[in-house]
Amino acid sequence: MKYEVVMGLEVHVELSTNSKLFCACSSKFGAEPNENVCPACLGMPGMPAVTNKRAIELGIAAGLVTNSEITKTISFDKKNYFYPDLPTGYQVTQLFAPICKNGWVEIETEKGKKKITLSQIHIEADAGKLVHDNRTDTSLIDYNRASVPLIEIVSNPDFRSAEEVVAYLEKLRQLLSFANVSDCKMQEGSMRCDVNISVMEKGATEYGVRTEIKNMNSLKAIAAAINYEAQRQIDALETASEELVQETRRWDDSKGQTFSMRQKEDATDYRYFPNTELMPISIEDKWIEEVRANLPEAAHDRFLRLTEKLGLSEYDSNIITGSKNLSDIFDKTMEYFSKPKEVANWIIVELLSIAKGDNKGEDDVKIDCKKFAKLMELVDSKVINRNVGKDLLSLVLTEDIDPEKYVEENKLGMISDTDMIDKVVQEVLVEFSKSVEEYKEGNQKVFGFLVGQTMRKLGGKANPQLINSLLKKHLS
Ligand SMILES: [Zn+2]
Numbered sequence: 440m441k442y443e444v445v446m447g448l449e450v451h452v453e454l455s456t457n458s459k460l461f462c463a464c465s466s467k468f469g470a471e472p473n474e475n476v477c478p479a480c481l482g483m484p485g486m487p488a489v490t491n492k493r494a495i496e497l498g499i500a501a502g503l504v505t506n507s508e509i510t511k512t513i514s515f516d517k518k519n520y521f522y523p524d525l526p527t528g529y530q531v532t533q534l535f536a537p538i539c540k541n542g543w544v545e546i547e548t549e550k551g552k553k554k555i556t557l558s559q560i561h562i563e564a565d566a567g568k569l570v571h572d573n574r575t576d577t578s579l580i581d582y583n584r585a586s587v588p589l590i591e592i593v594s595n596p597d598f599r600s601a602e603e604v605v606a607y608l609e610k611l612r613q614l615l616s617f618a619n620v621s622d623c624k625m626q627e628g629s630m631r632c633d634v635n636i637s638v639m640e641k642g643a644t645e646y647g648v649r650t651e652i653k654n655m656n657s658l659k660a661i662a663a664a665i666n667y668e669a670q671r672q673i674d675a676l677e678t679a680s681e682e683l684v685q686e687t688r689r690w691d692d693s694k695g696q697t698f699s700m701r702q703k704e705d706a707t708d709y710r711y712f713p714n715t716e717l718m719p720i721s722i723e724d725k726w727i728e729e730v731r732a733n734l735p736e737a738a739h740d741r742f743l744r745l746t747e748k749l750g751l752s753e754y755d756s757n758i759i760t761g762s763k764n765l766s767d768i769f770d771k772t773m774e775y776f777s778k779p780k781e782v783a784n785w786i787i788v789e790l791l792s793i794a795k796g797d798n799k800g801e802d803d804v805k806i807d808c809k810k811f812a813k814l815m816e817l818v819d820s821k822v823i824n825r826n827v828g829k830d831l832l833s834l835v836l837t838e839d840i841d842p843e844k845y846v847e848e849n850k851l852g853m854i855s856d857t858d859m860i861d862k863v864v865q866e867v868l869v870e871f872s873k874s875v876e877e878y879k880e881g882n883q884k885v886f887g888f889l890v891g892q893t894m895r896k897l898g899g900k901a902n903p904q905l906i907n908s909l910l911k912k913h914l915s
Pocket of ligand 1: 459462463464475478479480481781823
């Protein structure tokens with residue numbers, strides 16, 4: 440309690456452009472190694488660079504959703520260093536005239552609301568990726584990611600706990616994904632975060648020696664790394680067991696520890712200078728207003744629409760607007776089947792549980808919304824029962840079936856013939872007479888079992904309300 444942890448964040452977010460920052464190569468994740476490369480992004484001498492306009496627009500959009508000032512004239516600079524994943528020998532970035540300055544983001548933690556201030560957002564080109572091949576004990580290079588456009592969002596040292604850092608990253612993810620700036624998928628590396636961290640005695644005016652932690656790829660890892668590193672620094676101050684130096688440290692998730700990577704470079708080590716091959720770009724107010732006008736509906740506005748206009752609970756609305764993907768599925772499905780509570784229910788209860796079983800997150804669920812709506816309609820109009828509907832949902836996801844056709848071809852229509860159900864109910868009561876006795880002795884749970892047996896005999900297709908009422912009638 441004697442110490443205070445002070446942190447600032449550098450968050451890298453890959454922009455959701457179709458092509459790279461200075462060439463027409465695809466920037467899509469998941470291609471075969473070195474499939475998306477050309478002489479320009481491989482750094483061949485003499486190749487002209489053409490700036491991707493969409494990347495600049497997404498940079499402006501990022502500034503707008505983070506309350507930043509947009510710079511009137513931006514330019515690019517070279518950050519020089521040698522590393523095999525960087526074919527040009529320098530990274531294109533913005534040191535002197537970054538696209539955004541002085542923004543802020545409001546976060547909410549258990550302690551209440553807090554404003555996190557941003558010093559700047561700049562656009563830069565990503566590097567390639569080294570892949571170590573254990574079989575041949577060599578390192579291979581994949582340049583697909585080389586020159587993919589990124590923004591780096593640099594915060595001031597406003598964070599005092601891991602909880603604040605996690606809340607901020609979740610907020611950024613929400614703001615940027617709803618604005619279509621990035622899909623912000625940490626597991627695919629489209630959102631990455633470095634934490635600058637130091638500790639000082641409470642009330643001190645000067646920050647302690649800071650380290651930078653890299654290599655964290657989940658919110659859980661980030662929180663664990665912060666807590667570990669803060670404690671390591673406090674121990675060092677308390678016991679003088681080691682001297683704290685300004686350095687970059689790597690987080691090892693399996694060991695639960697940070698390890699020294701290299702002593703921290705200063706800006707001068709990179710010999711920054713203006714990139715004279717790229718013209719400065721003027722961002723006029725008109726362009727900013729165009730980007731603002733085209734921003735998709737923000738998460739908070741969607742939340743208000745769901746709760747106030749559509750009458751959904753705050754709980755359901757929070758889940759749906761917690762993910763851009765789910766929110767889009769909701770809106771799209773509503774175009775074909777406009778019962779908001781039903782749609783929300785099917786998404787939250789059924790769709791997400793199937794996704795969870797397949798180890799997929801909210802952002803990875805994909806479904807044909809027209810078919811999704813159709814199966815809800817079949818259940819709603821009592822053509823099929825809900826359980827058949829659930830099975831159909833799995834089939835829409837895995838085999839892309841047409842629900843209406845499938846019901847017809849497989850005769851899955853709901854059985855609502857009272858005489859037919861009644862006959863089966865009576866059979867079940869005879870067959871499971873022991874359960875009937877238990878029920879009559881007061882064991883209410885047996886009722887569900889008898890419903891299940893009746894449903895089973897009717898191929899799972901019967902009207903559950905009818906089974907319930909007929910069973911009750913006979914049992915009383
Ligand atoms: Zn290229």
